[in-house]
Amino acid sequence: MERDIGKPIFDLLLLIASAAAFAGAMALPDIEIVGDLSPAFFPKLISAMIFLFAIPCLVKDVREWRGAAPSGGSRPANRRGVMQWLWIVGLTVVYILLFEPLGYIPSTAVFAFCCVIGLLFASGAWRELNASQRVKSLVGAVIFAIVLAVAIYYVFTDLFEIPLPE
Amino acid sequence: MKKLLSTLTLAAAMVVGGSALADDYPTKSIDMIVPFSAGGGNDTFVRALQPLLEKQLGEDLVIRNIPGGGGAVGMSRAVASKADGYTLLAASNAMLTLEAMGNVPFKHTDFDFIAKVIEEPYVIAVGGDSQYANLEDLVNAATSGTTIKVGVSGVGSSAHIAAVAMANRTGAEFNIIPYPGGSEAISAAMGGHVDAVVLGGAELRSALQSGRLKALAMSYAERSDSLPDVPTFQEQGYDLTLTVWRGIAAPKGLPADVEKRWVEAIKQIVADGSYEETAGNLGTQVSPLYGDELDAFIDQSAEVMREAAGDLAK
Amino acid sequence: MISGYLDGLGMVLQVGTLLAIAGGTLLGIIMGALPGLTSAMAIALLLPVTFGMPPVMGIGMLLGALCGAGASGSIPAILLNIPGTPSSVATTFDGFPMAQKGEAGRALGLAIVASFFGGVASMVILSLLAPPIAEFALRFGAAEYFSLSIFGLVIIASVAGKSLLKGLIAGLIGFFASTIGTDPITGVGRFTFDQLSLLTGINLLPALIGLFAVSQVLKDAFEYDPHQRLEESTHRIDIARPRFLETLRHWKAVVAGILSGSIVGPIPGAGGSIASLVAYDQTRRFSKSPEKFGTGHAPGIVSVESANNALLGGALIPTLALGIPGEAATAVLLGGLMIQGITPGPLLFDDQSGTVYGIFLAYLVANVFMLLIMCLGIKLFIRVLMVPRKQLLSAILVFCFIGVYGVDGDVFNLYLMLGFGVLGYFLNRYDFGTAPVILGLILGPIAESNLRRGLQAFQGDWTPFFTRPISLTFLVIAVGLLALTLWQNYRGNRRTESNASS
Numbered sequence: 001m002e003r004d005i006g007k008p009i010f011d012l013l014l015l016i017a018s019a020a021a022f023a024g025a026m027a028l029p030d031i032e033i034v035g036d037l038s039p040a041f042f043p044k045l046i047s048a049m050i051f052l053f054a055i056p057c058l059v060k061d062v063r064e065w066r067g068a069a070p071s072g073g074s075r076p077a078n079r080r081g082v083m084q085w086l087w088i089v090g091l092t093v094v095y096i097l098l099f100e101p102l103g104y105i106p107s108t109a110v111f112a113f114c115c116v117i118g119l120l121f122a123s124g125a126w127r128e129l130n131a132s133q134r135v136k137s138l139v140g141a142v143i144f145a146i147v148l149a150v151a152i153y154y155v156f157t158d159l160f161e162i163p164l165p166e
Numbered sequence: 167m168k169k170l171l172s173t174l175t176l177a178a179a180m181v182v183g184g185s186a187l188a189d190d191y192p193t194k195s196i197d198m199i200v201p202f203s204a205g206g207g208n209d210t211f212v213r214a215l216q217p218l219l220e221k222q223l224g225e226d227l228v229i230r231n232i233p234g235g236g237g238a239v240g241m242s243r244a245v246a247s248k249a250d251g252y253t254l255l256a257a258s259n260a261m262l263t264l265e266a267m268g269n270v271p272f273k274h275t276d277f278d279f280i281a282k283v284i285e286e287p288y289v290i291a292v293g294g295d296s297q298y299a300n301l302e303d304l305v306n307a308a309t310s311g312t313t314i315k316v317g318v319s320g321v322g323s324s325a326h327i328a329a330v331a332m333a334n335r336t337g338a339e340f341n342i343i344p345y346p347g348g349s350e351a352i353s354a355a356m357g358g359h360v361d362a363v364v365l366g367g368a369e370l371r372s373a374l375q376s377g378r379l380k381a382l383a384m385s386y387a388e389r390s391d392s393l394p395d396v397p398t399f400q401e402q403g404y405d406l407t408l409t410v411w412r413g414i415a416a417p418k419g420l421p422a423d424v425e426k427r428w429v430e431a432i433k434q435i436v437a438d439g440s441y442e443e444t445a446g447n448l449g450t451q452v453s454p455l456y457g458d459e460l461d462a463f464i465d466q467s468a469e470v471m472r473e474a475a476g477d478l479a480k
Numbered sequence: 481m482i483s484g485y486l487d488g489l490g491m492v493l494q495v496g497t498l499l500a501i502a503g504g505t506l507l508g509i510i511m512g513a514l515p516g517l518t519s520a521m522a523i524a525l526l527l528p529v530t531f532g533m534p535p536v537m538g539i540g541m542l543l544g545a546l547c548g549a550g551a552s553g554s555i556p557a558i559l560l561n562i563p564g565t566p567s568s569v570a571t572t573f574d575g576f577p578m579a580q581k582g583e584a585g586r587a588l589g590l591a592i593v594a595s596f597f598g599g600v601a602s603m604v605i606l607s608l609l610a611p612p613i614a615e616f617a618l619r620f621g622a623a624e625y626f627s628l629s630i631f632g633l634v635i636i637a638s639v640a641g642k643s644l645l646k647g648l649i650a651g652l653i654g655f656f657a658s659t660i661g662t663d664p665i666t667g668v669g670r671f672t673f674d675q676l677s678l679l680t681g682i683n684l685l686p687a688l689i690g691l692f693a694v695s696q697v698l699k700d701a702f703e704y705d706p707h708q709r710l711e712e713s714t715h716r717i718d719i720a721r722p723r724f725l726e727t728l729r730h731w732k733a734v735v736a737g738i739l740s741g742s743i744v745g746p747i748p749g750a751g752g753s754i755a756s757l758v759a760y761d762q763t764r765r766f767s768k769s770p771e772k773f774g775t776g777h778a779p780g781i782v783s784v785e786s787a788n789n790a791l792l793g794g795a796l797i798p799t800l801a802l803g804i805p806g807e808a809a810t811a812v813l814l815g816g817l818m819i820q821g822i823t824p825g826p827l828l829f830d831d832q833s834g835t836v837y838g839i840f841l842a843y844l845v846a847n848v849f850m851l852l853i854m855c856l857g858i859k860l861f862i863r864v865l866m867v868p869r870k871q872l873l874s875a876i877l878v879f880c881f882i883g884v885y886g887v888d889g890d891v892f893n894l895y896l897m898l899g900f901g902v903l904g905y906f907l908n909r910y911d912f913g914t915a916p917v918i919l920g921l922i923l924g925p926i927a928e929s930n931l932r933r934g935l936q937a938f939q940g941d942w943t944p945f946f947t948r949p950i951s952l953t954f955l956v957i958a959v960g961l962l963a964l965t966l967w968q969n970y971r972g973n974r975r976t977e978s979n980a981s982s
Contacts, residue, residue: 006906006909006910007910010906010910011910014649021656024671028668028670029668031666031668033665033666033936035935035936035937035938035939035940035941036665036666036932036935036936036940037931037932037935039663039665039666039668039670040670042655042659042928043656043659043670043671046652046655046656046659047656049652050649050652050653050656053645053648053649053652054649056645057643057645057646057649061910081701081702081703081704082702084701084702084704085698085701085702087701088697088698088701088873088877089698089898089902092694092877092898092901093898095877095881096881096891096894096895096898099881099885099891099894100891108878108881111874111877111878112874112875112878115870115873115874115877116870116871116874119701119704119706119870119873120706120870123704123705123706124706125706125707144871148874148875148878149878152878152882156882156886160511160517160521160525161228161229161525162517162521162882162886163197163228163230163886163889164882164885164886165885203520203808203888204520204521204523204524204808204811204812205520205524205805205808205809205811205812205813205814205815206811209524209812209815210815210818210819213524213527213528213815214528214531214819216528217528217531217532229524230889231524231887231888232888232889232890233680233888234676234677234679234680234683234888234890235676235677235679235680236662236679236680238676238679239676239677239679239888239890240888242676243889269679270676313939315937321662321663321664321665321666321667322662322667341936341937343933343936343937344664344665344667344933345933346664346749346929347749349748349749349804349805349806349811350748350749352802352803352804353617353618353620353748353798353802353804354621356618356802356804357618357619357620357621359621359622359937360937371803371818371823372803372818372823372824372825373802373803373825375823375825375827376802376803376823376824376825376826376827378802378825378826443821444531444819447818447819447820447821448815448818448819449818
């Protein structure tokens with residue numbers, strides 16, 4: 001069994017989030033309509049249930065975490081995974097930020113290019129390539145990004161009439 | 167492809183001479199914001215007009231459904247866009263309702279109204295085999311202690327406000343039950359889960375035609391051709407006149423010649439008569455209004471909605 | 481009736497009409513296969529095109545789009561673990577594991593044939609039984625909807641991963657998310673933080689795309705290994721063909737799918753999104769080998785996909801027989817019918833002209849075209865898996881953006897999608913699962929608003945929820961299934977414990 005500290009941490013976050021949600025639900029206005037439950041009833045009930053159910057999960061996951069042996073060998077692969085994961089999440093945020101200001105075609109081309117090249121860097125594969133391979137990857141990524149952005153744009157806006165930011 | 171070509175032509179035109187752009191409006195496709203999801207009354211109204219308008223204007227009309235916030239998201243988007251005639255809004259009562267409820271950062275005065283195209287009444291209807299044969303029966307029952315459950319579409323919707331206004335003007339006390347949409351309210355009335363529904367005439371059309379629901383009254387000032395047998399509130403002695411209208415609006419500051427171009431296009435479509443049948447099939451009627459008359463109409467409708475929304479708050 | 485069908489046949493068997501249906505079906509298939517684009521969008525897009533056409537031709541085109549999109553949602557679900565609509569969520573449960581075993585072609589072949597069977601059967605049911613089924617659907621009031629949603633929530637037990645408790649928490653997270661927005665009964669804003677986009681609550685589409693597509697992309701990004709070469713890919717193209725016999729061998733799953741699609745599908749506003757999950761749940765519960773489900777088991781795919789196209793016929797029942805559309809796609813379709821001057825309602829079925837029979841036959845023809853186009857395309861679809869990982873990841877994200885932004889042009893929903901993506905990634909990683917979240921998000925509002933609407937209508941009286949026969953039936957079944965699940969869970973735990981100790 002792999003030792004993963006994330007599991008109990010996630011349970012703990014759930015616990016905190018549900019407590020916050022319950023507090024938020026307490027602040028909802030109480031409106032009386034004959035026979036009706038208040039609008040705060042369900043949010044309170046659900047957040048309380050999440051809180052209660054998260055406790056045994058936390059207990060069980062902490063116990064498992066302490067029982068499991070510290071993981072050894074898979075560290076580098078793990079770090080590489082985290083880098084790749086963070087790269088994609090960060091890039092997606094930037095993509096959203098640029099989507100309307102830049103317009104669909106430029107933002108998508110930039111995103112697709114960075115996505116492909118970024119994964120090469122984050123995974124460490126870039127270092128293993130020789131010069132001509134690097135040029136080839138760069139050119140390939142540029143072509144891919146432009147084709148993806150432009151072709152999709154015209155298919156979707158003209159054929160499917162789905163409006164995309166210009 | 168059409169779009170690509172027109173973009174190129176536009177670019178060429180800009181190079182040749184940047185002036186006189188408005189004269190040959192439109193030179194590229196026009197976005198029409200529908201602040202509701204596909205399939206609603208607003209959406210169907212515009213989609214039925216789309217091919218006719220494209221023929222008149224000679225450019226593509228791209229329909230953008232921007233639902234959310236009971237229309238608030240799409241309308242805010244329309245207000246915020248450039249008043250160059252390339253972003254327009256499929257407007258309806260919902261704008262005035264939102265304004266009256268006071269939850270949105272815009273007013274109807276933030277828009278230039280180009281045209282009102284169609285209209286439908288609010289109708290109060292009961293199940294086909296209901297014990298209430300007419301409005302008087304229903305009002306009598308409600309005032310004599312029977313709880314009358316009335317389904318409407320959406321809390322705070324214009325139908326909701328209309329139902330509250332009906333209750334107040336007739337003196338009846340309704341237990342108003344909001345449903346997520348018109349079709350849920352209609353099926354509740356058909357299944358006898360509520361005693362009555364208040365909805366726009368178009369949504370009720372097929373239910374009324376098939377006899378599954380029976381209309382007791384409608385909110386026009388006079389009887390209409392689309393529902394000739396349904397009496398108005400006015401003729402039954404209640405002072406209530408409300409209409410659901412749909413039309414085209416633009417963000418404030420629309421160039422006069424663009425507005426003129428649109429008014430001409432819609433006038434031509436109305437004159438051709440082909441839209442009339444479609445509108446009739448949809449349960450609405452063509453009742454065009456432009457210019458100052460339209461502005462006066464909108465102001466007056468906003469006033470009525472504000473009053474009715476005040477009733478809701480009580 | 482026979483003469484009606486003959487008249488109808490005359491209207492359908494014309495070159496123009498057949499071409500229109502084929503075109504509609506093709507567009508539906510393309511849009512259904514792209515995550516985020518829906519059949520409602522396909523139909524709305526075609527609507528203006530149909531105005532000039534005769535009724536059967538125009539409506540046939542729209543039905544083609546409906547049918548095509550209903551079937552092709554299985555393609556991304558199987559190949560990439562990305563359901564484009566709530567109704568193909570359950571396709572991922574067994575479709576994706578089967579594809580991971582290198583049998584994507586087999587999974588697609590099963591899905592296509594099951595969709596076809598489901599669609600054809602539902603057309604037969606639609607044409608014979610629409611009026612009585614519509615009457616049944618009308619008997620659903622607030623109490624019945626509430627009990628139906630409780631029955632649906634029990635499905636969480638079936639789709640929860642390793643831990644029932646964690647699956648339950650995931651379901652509750654979805655339920656909680658569904659309370660965000662304007663309260664459906666009183667109109668009070670709940671957790672809207674003055675955000676216009678949240679006034680109508682959390683949209684299902686960004687949540688769905690986030691929880692499944694984005695979370696899957698993040699997982700692939702985490703596991704991306706540049707040294708893994710495509711040549712090692714185990715996908716076999718030669719097995720990609722329609723699987724009639726194999727599908728027929730799982731006839732019980734087909735029947736379960738058709739029944740669930742035809743019975744749950746017609747209930748307006750509730751049926752569409754859960755009919756396929758109900759089919760999956762029932763097939764699994766009454767299977768002799770429930771433990772094989774979720775590992776790439778054929779009946780899992782077959783039941784879901786037959787339900788998926790059967791529910792389209794189901795959803796057409798209230799639309800045609802009552803004029804009540806159940807969800808967005810049939811709402812747009814209803815607009816199309818009315819513009820054509822066809823008034824839905826019981827009278828439509830008594831109508832002597834061949835139009836209504838023409839519509840039934842057009843739907844049948846649409847299913848045939850769907851089968852043909854999908855069979856021709858199946859080897860093409862598989863090639864998606866030959867695209868190198870890093871290119872595929874970025875392309876999927878771009879499609880997600882288009883799908884989410886294309887619905888309402890709201891950038892806020894893109895953030896929402898990413899947020900759900902990150903949440904979904906951790907939910908999957910720590911054994912909570914994402915399918916229960918979607919169930920909670922779909923069923924939560926039905927449960928809450930109908931309980932409160934019912935209490936308002938019954939003046940605070942709780943008893944009708946237990947005394948109305950349909951409502952009571954659903955509640956009893958729900959409690960029974962829950963007890964069964966807990967019992968099976970308990971026995972399963974005992975067995976693993978005794979295995980561990982021995």
